[in-house]
Amino acid sequence: MGPRQCQVCDQAQSKYKCPSCYLPYCSLVCFKKHKESPCVKPQPSEAKTTAVSESIVEKPLVVNETSHVLQKFQLEAIASSSEIRDALNDKSLQELICHIDCSSNADNELDKAMAEEAFRLFTDKILSTINP
Numbered sequence: 833m834g835p836r837q838c839q840v841c842d843q844a845q846s847k848y849k850c851p852s853c854y855l856p857y858c859s860l861v862c863f864k865k866h867k868e869s870p871c872v873k874p875q876p877s878e879a880k881t882t883a884v885s886e887s888i889v890e891k892p893l894v895v896n897e898t899s900h901v902l903q904k905f906q907l908e909a910i911a912s913s914s915e916i917r918d919a920l921n922d923k924s925l926q927e928l929i930c931h932i933d934c935s936s937n938a939d940n941e942l943d944k945a946m947a948e949e950a951f952r953l954f955t956d957k958i959l960s961t962i963n964p
């Protein structure tokens with residue numbers, strides 16, 4: 833390969849190549865100018881498809897712990913239970929649940945809440961509602 837022109841200014845002979853796209857350039861000034869717009873490694877067209885699917889994989893996976901999620905009919909059973917609605921009228925219970933909900937360490941708060949009899953009774957009611 834003979835000497836090539838700088839692809840940025842098109843005036844001087846290129847001495848370097850962009851590490852990203854291999855575009856020949858002559859000087860730091862031209863390199864900076866080139867880097868003003870994003871450049872990517874030239875890829876064959878089939879490789880592009882791989883890049884796209886890779887970016888999909890990179891998305892954070894939503895872990896769906898189905899086993900811990902209540903079924904719709906269970907939620908409906910809870911919502912329609914007058915016993916549970918009555919229990920939820922209790923101010924201290926509301927605060928407990930709110931506390932668990934807002935906590936960054938819900939498991940820990942749940943453990944603490946389980947020490948409260950009102951909360952234990954409440955969870956018992958829920959369990960007997962969803963698992964008759």
Ligand SMILES: [Zn+2]
Binds near residue numbers: 862
């Ligand atoms: Zn140049």
Ligand SMILES: [Zn+2]
Binds near residue numbers: 853
């Ligand atoms: Zn480049």
